Amino acid sequence: MKTTLAGFLSFSALLVTGMTGLASADFVQGDIGDAAQNPLATPWTRPQATYKIIDPGLPTVTGDGVSAVQSNVIYLNNCKPNGCQVTPGQDNSATNRSSIPDQASTVTPFAYSDSNWQQVVQCVKDTYAAYGVQIVTERPASGNYHMAIVAGRPQDVQMQSGVGGVSPFACGFINNAISFSFANIYGGSVDDVCWTVAQETAHSWGLDHKFDNKDPMTYLQSGPDRKTFQNTAGPCGEFSARNCQCGGSNMNSHQMIMGTFGSSTPTPPTVTITAPKQGDSVQAGFAIRADITDDVGATKAELRIDGNLVATINAAPWVFNAPMTLGQGNHTIKITGYDVGGTPDDASITVAIGAPCKKAADCSNDTDTCVDGRCVPGEGVDGGLGDTCTGNPECKSGQCASDGSGNSYCVESCDPELDGCPGDFGCITAGTGSVCWPGAGGGGGCSTNNDAAGLSFFGLGLGALLLSRRRRRR
Ligand SMILES: [Zn+2]
Incomplete structure (x- = not known):
């Protein structure tokens, strides 16, 4: 499958390399920690496991879900006591909609004791302790959050046995994603579940598998039982090193998560x-x-x-x-x-x-002018009323308005009833409010347009006048 950044949204699943199941028999045991660190340079002949990349086939999933980091909350859901209902679609943790299942599905509840669950929660908290995330076990009442389902078996969401967990993956932060860590196949092993949760959650903010048996992004069962995000750059890969899905030949898990959420301090x-x-x-x-x-x-x-x-x-x-x-x-x-x-x-x-001022001369700052009784930075001040602008931050008022015909000026809000713009400005309606706009009034002043020209100009341009004040951050 071709993987381009724009169109790439696929799934990556942690295969069970653990204690149970057929899969483990084929998998690397023993001394991989001592094996050559650069298997690209050293021929690697160990058995390969399947790296699960599944095209979700959902028309709405195009990678548009990738966004700037909008939440640092990870909600660990053990689906007790009645299981978790999930429906297929673009990920939305709040509505239990997930890009993983093919059909409405129920994930069976976490099969182990409350004490075992508390240990899993503590381990996940410890694994993420360095980073600015909040790990909660109650569903947040509002706001964005990642939901990590820590329960059930892969078959609950139509995945094959041997899959330990699965997450949407899109080379960046997926807002409101749902990841699955199939806790019930691990026989109560806190470390295995914790490793899976760490890996699946991190997939949904763009981390690939890492060929490093100390890092939770690994597939390798060797190395420490308790994996921690490593602050070292190294190759991606499951059972051999490969280039990273999202570009480059190396990944540093710790730096990626730190860059996503910042430090916990x-x-x-x-x-x-x-x-x-x-x-x-x-x-x-x-x-x-x-x-x-x-x-x-x-x-x-x-x-x-x-x-x-x-x-x-x-x-x-x-x-x-x-x-x-x-x-x-x-x-x-x-x-x-x-x-x-x-x-x-x-x-x-x-x-x-x-x-309140009545005119510019009433203002203590002599570069100010008077709008509706208040002193504001005036003409001649960088970013003052009537200065040309290309965006809101350039204006002292925070408002850069355009008439849609190539004219953009810093404006101030005004009340049409008061008619309180300076002489060479008029108070005209724009969007949901009104602003002082150069030449729109009857005052003349420095405007070179006579009234007739100004009026006709705005007669044409008014409909296109738009405030960019509410422009959203990407
Ligand atoms: Zn994975």
């Missing part, structure tokens, strides 16, 4: 409020801008004013507008940023709301 994001500044005098509706940086990624920011949660944003740019209803006097502005693992950091400033 929380490295909080860094939050800096860049506007306004501590102690600034501002007007109602002022913009609040923050920089949030993180080693893995910032995923959320909350604005609190005087301790009350006002707004939440889930992607950069981290720009808020304070409510117009905020009264005069001092206010505490607090921005809390979160990384993928939910680790927070915050920054606070105090600002004072003074009397």
